[in-house]
Amino acid sequence: MQSAAMAHETVPSHPPAASPAPAVAVVLGISGVDPQEWDACAAGHGPFVSHAYLRAAEDSGLAGPATGWRPAHLIAREPSGRLLGAAPLYVRDRSTGEYWSDQAWVDGFGAAGGRYFPKLVTATPFAPVTGTRILLRDGAAPGVADALVGAMVSLAHRHGMSSIHATFPDETDRARFEAAGWLTRHLIQYEWRNDGYRDFGDFAAALSRHRRERLLWERRKVLASGVRFRDVPGSRVNEADVAVFLDLLNDLYARRSTRQPLTAGFILRLCAGLGDAVTLTFAEAGGVAAGALLTVEGDGCLHLRNWGSREGLRLLHFETCYYRTIERAIGRGLSAVGGGHGGPHKLARGFRPRLVHACHRFLHSNMHSAVAEGIGLHNAMILPVFAQEQARSPFR
Numbered sequence: 001m002q003s004a005a006m007a008h009e010t011v012p013s014h015p016p017a018a019s020p021a022p023a024v025a026v027v028l029g030i031s032g033v034d035p036q037e038w039d040a041c042a043a044g045h046g047p048f049v050s051h052a053y054l055r056a057a058e059d060s061g062l063a064g065p066a067t068g069w070r071p072a073h074l075i076a077r078e079p080s081g082r083l084l085g086a087a088p089l090y091v092r093d094r095s096t097g098e099y100w101s102d103q104a105w106v107d108g109f110g111a112a113g114g115r116y117f118p119k120l121v122t123a124t125p126f127a128p129v130t131g132t133r134i135l136l137r138d139g140a141a142p143g144v145a146d147a148l149v150g151a152m153v154s155l156a157h158r159h160g161m162s163s164i165h166a167t168f169p170d171e172t173d174r175a176r177f178e179a180a181g182w183l184t185r186h187l188i189q190y191e192w193r194n195d196g197y198r199d200f201g202d203f204a205a206a207l208s209r210h211r212r213e214r215l216l217w218e219r220r221k222v223l224a225s226g227v228r229f230r231d232v233p234g235s236r237v238n239e240a241d242v243a244v245f246l247d248l249l250n251d252l253y254a255r256r257s258t259r260q261p262l263t264a265g266f267i268l269r270l271c272a273g274l275g276d277a278v279t280l281t282f283a284e285a286g287g288v289a290a291g292a293l294l295t296v297e298g299d300g301c302l303h304l305r306n307w308g309s310r311e312g313l314r315l316l317h318f319e320t321c322y323y324r325t326i327e328r329a330i331g332r333g334l335s336a337v338g339g340g341h342g343g344p345h346k347l348a349r350g351f352r353p354r355l356v357h358a359c360h361r362f363l364h365s366n367m368h369s370a371v372a373e374g375i376g377l378h379n380a381m382i383l384p385v386f387a388q389e390q391a392r393s394p395f396r
Contacts, residue, residue, distance in 0.1 A: 006072050006091075006159070011151040022076040022084055022144055024151040029071045030054040030088075037083040041135035045170075047298035048124040049131055052273030054088060060266035063125035067261070068094040072120070074151050076144050085136045085144040088124060089152065091161075093117045097261060098167050099128040099341050100185070100358045105371060109162060114364070116162050120152060123167040126261060128189075128341040129303055130168045130356050134176060149180050156363055163367075166359040177359035183368070185358045185375050186382045188389060190344070190351035192326055192337040200327045203350065211348060211394040215323070222319040227285050229324065234271035234278030241280055242267045245292045248308030255311060262306060267294070274298075283309075283320050291316050295325060302329045303338040322349040344389065353389035355382075 009026040027033055035051040042049045054063075063069035070091040076084045095102050098121060109116040122133045134145045152164050166177055178184055197203040204212050232241055242264045253260035271278050277298055283291040291309035295302055307321055322337075329337050339346050347353065360375070362368035 006155075009155075011074065011154050011158075022078060022147050024074055024076045024147055026089075026155065027071070027073045027075055030058055030073060033073065033075060033083075033086070038086060038135075041083060041086050041137045041140075042132075044299060045132040045135065046129065046301070047274055047277055047296050047303075048127040048129050049088060049133075049135060050274070050298075053124065053127070053270065056266055056269035056273050057125045060263055060269050062261065062263060062266040063090065063097075068092055068096060069125055072155070074148050074155075076147055076151075083137065084140045085134065085148055087122050087134055087148045087152070089120060089122050089155075090125070091118050091159075092121050097126045098123060098165075100165070100167055100187070102165075104374065105163075108370065109367065112367070114162065114367070118159070118161050120156050120161055120164040121167060122152065122165070122169075127305070128168060128356075129338060130170055130189075133166050133169045133173045145176055149176060153180075153361065153363075156361075161363065163363060164361045168356055169359055174357050174359060177361070180361070182359040182361045183372050183375050184379075185360065186355050186379050186386075187357075188344075188353050188382065188386055189341065189356045190339040190346040191354050192322075192329070192339065192351045194329060194333075194335050197330050199330060200323070203326060203330065206396060207350060207394050208396050211350075215349065218315050218318055219323055222315050225285065227283050227290070227316060227319075229320070230282045230284060232280045232282070233276040234280075235275050237268070237271040237278070237280055239264065239268070241282075244282065244289050245280055245294065245308060248289060248292045248310070249306060250308070251310060252308045270296075281320060281324070283316055291320055293320050293325075297332075297334070300335040301338050302332075302334050302336070304340045318349060322346065322351070326350060347389060347392055348394055350394060352393065353386055355386055 006026045006028060011024045011026060030051060038051040047053055057063035058071060072089050072091050074087040074089050078084050106116045124131065134148050136144055156164050166173065169177065174184060204215060207215065246264060249262065250260050274296065277296055279295050281293045282289045291313055294306040296305055302325055304321055304325060307317065309317060325337050339351050362371055
């Protein structure tokens with residue numbers, strides 16, 4: 001399917017009969033939407049649905065045709081032209097950067113003589129962070145959300161796609177998608193929560209004795225090694241900083257035998273767009289960086305996004321990514337630290353498990369039913385693990 005075929009396309013939205021239908025259209029790139037209009041809908045929903053984040057991803061090519069992300073954002077306008085709602089939406093010809101495995105579905109479609117790609121995904125590219133996917137301006141009627149969800153289905157039907165997926169939707173959007181017949185799949189992530197701690201010592205005192213002693217020992221070992229930390233706010237990040245960060249990131253990914261997707265262009269654009277909400281933290285020994293962390297702050301949360309390091313620096317990882325960010329969050333009065341994707345080792349460092357979700361709608365009824373059974377089995381395995389992780393709390 002050619003993205004050009006979607007340009008300026010008006011999409012039937014099938015809202016409830018009692019509601020006036022807003023005009024829903026497709027925009028082939030976030031640059032085609034006024035930043036203030038988009039952010040009027042995205043305000044309060046975190047940095048990763050902001051116009052600046054999406055534009056950094058798209059303009060840098062991180063989320064572009066070469067990487068299998070073809071923007072097809074939906075916008076809903078009232079008759080006067082004012083933007084009422086929007087949804088970040090992409091046509092995908094692969095699943096990289098989504099953090100949800102769907103190879104079994106690819107194989108299932110092929111075995112049935114069908115084709116899984118292209119598919120539609122409402123997501124924030126390369127950011128496995130729970131957030132709003134149906135962005136609504138304050139005061140927008142409930143029918144606007146229904147219209148945007150309906151438009152996704154109409155668009156997928158019109159262009160012969162197999163399915164639509166919403167990755168990491170918040171609970172409000174999850175309920176919307178489920179009400180429209182979508183299937184929900186669960187995973188576990190980890191999040192640190194600020195329970196009103198005065199300082200890091202206050203937080204450490206809330207842990208069990210064993211966990212507290214281990215944590216404080218790890219911190220002492222790192223500091224005794226002579227490592228020093230340097231925080232660079234986004235407004236002051238330069239090309240040399242980005243080069244060092246990417247070198248460390250590439251080193252880590254090479255040891256994992258996986259491809260590292262971030263580029264200098266994306267990081268520089270991200271810093272330009274989000275400013276001091278972005279921080280690059282460098283852990284240096286003898287003036288040479290041994291590890292580096294990229295964090296993004298927004299709406300009361302500090303998000304751990306990308307970590308790179310030389311080999312064999314496990315304790316440095318814990319200090320940089322967990323203990324110093326917790327300390328920073330407490331000092332700034334933030335409510336949480338988002339731990340990013342995966343990582344049960346975070347539990348011992350004061351993070352707590354939380355369920356995250358993806359919602360799926362398959363346009364072929366037989367495939368939808370078959371996938372529903374598989375998702376039911378998947379969730380039946382995840383939920384007991386989640387309960388066990390909750391029981392393993394490191395707190396007293």
